[in-house]
Every structure is written in structure tokens, then in C-alpha cells.
Amino acid sequence: MPMFPFSEADPVQHSSPIPNASEVVIIGGGIVGVCTAIFLANRDVQVTLLEKGRIAAEQSSRNWGWIRKQGRDADELPIVIEACRLWRQLADECREDIGLRQTGVTYLARTAKDMAAFEDFMKIAAAHDLDTRLVDGDDVSSVASGMSRRFSGAMTTPSDMRAEPWLAVPAFARLAARKGVRIIENCAVRALDIAGGRVAGVCTEHGKIATSIALVAGGAWSSLLLRKHGVSIPQLSVRATVAATEPLPAFHAGAAMDDDIAFRRRHDGGYTLAPGGSHLLYVGPNSFRHATKYLPALLAHPLGTRYLPAAPSGFPDSWSTPRDWNAETPSPFEQMRVLNPAPGKSDLTSIRRGFDSLYPRFGPVRLKTTWAGMIDAMPDVVPVVDQVAAINGLFVATGMSGHGFGIGPGIGRVASDLIQGNGIGHNLHRFRLSRFTDGSAIRLGPAI
Numbered sequence: 001m002p003m004f005p006f007s008e009a010d011p012v013q014h015s016s017p018i019p020n021a022s023e024v025v026i027i028g029g030g031i032v033g034v035c036t037a038i039f040l041a042n043r044d045v046q047v048t049l050l051e052k053g054r055i056a057a058e059q060s061s062r063n064w065g066w067i068r069k070q071g072r073d074a075d076e077l078p079i080v081i082e083a084c085r086l087w088r089q090l091a092d093e094c095r096e097d098i099g100l101r102q103t104g105v106t107y108l109a110r111t112a113k114d115m116a117a118f119e120d121f122m123k124i125a126a127a128h129d130l131d132t133r134l135v136d137g138d139d140v141s142s143v144a145s146g147m148s149r150r151f152s153g154a155m156t157t158p159s160d161m162r163a164e165p166w167l168a169v170p171a172f173a174r175l176a177a178r179k180g181v182r183i184i185e186n187c188a189v190r191a192l193d194i195a196g197g198r199v200a201g202v203c204t205e206h207g208k209i210a211t212s213i214a215l216v217a218g219g220a221w222s223s224l225l226l227r228k229h230g231v232s233i234p235q236l237s238v239r240a241t242v243a244a245t246e247p248l249p250a251f252h253a254g255a256a257m258d259d260d261i262a263f264r265r266r267h268d269g270g271y272t273l274a275p276g277g278s279h280l281l282y283v284g285p286n287s288f289r290h291a292t293k294y295l296p297a298l299l300a301h302p303l304g305t306r307y308l309p310a311a312p313s314g315f316p317d318s319w320s321t322p323r324d325w326n327a328e329t330p331s332p333f334e335q336m337r338v339l340n341p342a343p344g345k346s347d348l349t350s351i352r353r354g355f356d357s358l359y360p361r362f363g364p365v366r367l368k369t370t371w372a373g374m375i376d377a378m379p380d381v382v383p384v385v386d387q388v389a390a391i392n393g394l395f396v397a398t399g400m401s402g403h404g405f406g407i408g409p410g411i412g413r414v415a416s417d418l419i420q421g422n423g424i425g426h427n428l429h430r431f432r433l434s435r436f437t438d439g440s441a442i443r444l445g446p447a448i
Helices: 031-042 077-094 112-127 137-142 165-178 219-228 285-289 291-300 345-358 404-420
Strands: 024-027 047-050 105-109 133-136 153-157 182-184 189-195 198-204 207-210 214-216 236-245 255-257 261-265 271-275 279-282 305-308 367-377 384-387 394-398
Touching: 024 031, 031 047, 031 077, 031 165, 031 394, 031 404, 077 165, 077 404, 105 112, 112 133, 112 153, 133 137, 137 153, 165 182, 189 219, 214 219, 219 367, 219 394, 236 345, 261 345, 271 345, 285 291, 345 367, 384 404, 394 404
Parallel strands: 024 047, 024 214, 047 182, 105 255, 214 394, 279 305
Antiparallel strands: 105 153, 133 153, 189 198, 198 207, 236 271, 236 279, 236 367, 255 261, 261 271, 384 394
8 A cells, every 4th residue: 555645536445335224324434433333343233434535534644653652641541551452453353564563652851841741641650550651861862862962851651552544544444344334435424314303314425324323533524514413512623744754774663752853663664753743723713613712722832833814725614614504415525525734834844954953864854755634623632522412322532632543442442332322441521522511621631
């Protein structure tokens, strides 16, 4: 399979006529939707998964490829720990090399303040028996060697992993199909069919599917579909730019990050690079609608996000994107099959500068390819995983806030049991939809 990016020009891999009915319909073919389908199929639940474009063509293949427990929100961490076990299980089941390797994750500290933040996480790590440890400045080279800069210290978790997103999620989709999941690409869901306050079906561009259960796992597009049915979530989409180098001499086997640069070894011998913490928000109607919800994050990290006054046409929160439409006519989801933002020029400059500064011995870095993706962000940087109280049979798993790839198998297992009414095994209170309307204060996750 060629390396990313996927586009709507790529051949359809999963195609079949839509069924008249399905026990469960999943909307969105990213890692959360695909993994939920797998775990439902394991329980002999009839599942149809609908993807408006291509499986994993958006953020599920555009992320950094990190599978980390390190630095996670305390409420996310139990699910991530489960996800790490499930990553190994699914990699064995799919019988494909998805680049899954246990090579660790390291955060580099420039200042004593950075180390203090790491020490805060160490309390969470200890409560969950993680192998996370702190490294002082003199020993940083033992976890990330050859760097030109001296650091105050580092935090590292050797058991953390990495995988290739553009290999892993399509491989999992093929596994789901072998388990009996009906996957249909190029099939946008235009609307839900709601009757008597409950889900009665989904209306697609190719016709209606009768169902009593629908899961919205549409990433950056989830808010747009939900809002059409009176369900508001304060979800915004931020652009993250990524680059891949040509093969380089091995200097670090895993993933690492400091303020300026993040890097991760790839299976082809190159490294995936990204700016340390810079994202771009296209300011659209939802940015104003949900502005107060994002104030705590803005005040905590005022320089972490840059802004442009309007999103390109067709993006989920573009000013020109319709907020309502007739289910019998083409929807915004068909107008943009694959959300494929252009990588930011300033971000690419930052990537080159950050890497060349940290590893000048390699000379000017040679980039093999570059891309960008839209992260589905939430104000508190944790997802929504819940049933919609006002619409019986409607479930939501979205707003992964840039953490979805690593936690995806865990969220998929949780969502599958939530749908079936089984015991979850985790406390989902933090991820409830009502937290944004019940007067709860916005509680931010770790700032690392």
C-alpha cells in the first residue's frame, strides 16, 4: 500500500449495495468506527459501517502514529491501558504488518516548569502501575541520544508503542469485513430518520437503511450531522501539519517531543515530524457559538493555537457550509468526500527548523511527503462517548482531540458494549455529553 495521503481518487476497497435493514449502523470509517464494528461483530451483532469517502482517509491516517499512555488524562488512562492490549490482539488477528512496535514515548523538558508538569503526571502513572519514569538532565541521552541541545530532563514510558496509521486502520477494516461487517465506502449519511423520539433508520445518498441503533463516529464531521437533529456538541476542528522524512540513520527507535518538534521512527526508516504543539483553527460559526467553552483552554495555552478568519469552502465549520439540508438532496458530506487540508507553510518551516536545530548532523532535513489533518477537538481535550438522552438509540463517540489513534481500540470496545447495554468496565462520567450543559466547569486534561 502506498504511503499516505489517501484521497477520494483512491479505488474503493469496500463496496456493496446498502442493506434494507441493519441492527446497528456506524457512521464514520475511522479507527473508532472500525474498532467498534469489530467488537460488535465479535458478539454476532449485525453491523453496517458507512463512510462518505474512504476508510481512514481523514485524521485516522493523518495522525502521528503514537500509541501512548504517557501524558494521558487520568480518566482516559484506564481505557488507553486496555487499548494497548487490544492493539496487540488486533494486530495478531489481522495478520498484517501494521508497523506496531513497542519503542517507547519520551517527552523532553527544557525548563523546571516542564519537569514539574511531568512530576504531576507521575502521580497518575504510579496509581496505574505504569513504567513511566523521570530522567534528569545528565541522563537524557540515555533515552534520546545525539541531540545538540541540553535538556533539563525528560519523562519516558518504555512500554508505549507506535504503528503506521495508513496501514493499521485499513487492515482493521479488512478484519472487520472478514468478521461479517458490511462496510460501504462512498456512501454518505445525509440524515438520521427519527420517529417518536428514537432512531428509526439512516438516510444515505443511496437510500434508507432501517435501524434502531446508530453510532456517530464521524470525527470532524460529527457536530455538523448531530446539529441537524438538535444535538449540539462544542466540537471544533483544528488543522495539524505533519511531514515524513526520507530514510535516515537510526537515532531514536520510538517517539519523542519537545516544545519545537515531535518525531517518530517509521517502519520505512524515515521519521514522521510535526511541530511540538502548534495547530491552526479556522474560525467559523461554531467558533463563536462555543467560544466560552474554550476560554479555559485558551487561557491555559494562549500560544498553542493560531487562527484564520474563515475555513476553506466545504470544511465542516466553513461559513459557506449549510447547517440544514434536505435528506433527499446532496449534503455537505458528499461535497467533500475526504477532508484534505493543505499543510501549513509556516508549520513546515517550523518542522524543518526544529529538526535541523536538534539534529544538525544530518544536514538540512529532506522531506519525502507532507500533509495535514483536521483534529476533532473538545474544550476539555477528552472525547464524548455517550448515548444521546433525547434520541433513543443514538450514540456518539467523537471529539478524540488528537488522541483517537492510540485510544481507538479501547473506545471501540467501550462503544460496542455501551450500544449493547453491557457492563462497560470503565467510568464514563467524564465523557458524558451532558457535561457541557449541566453547569459543570470545564476541567482540562494534562498540559503535556
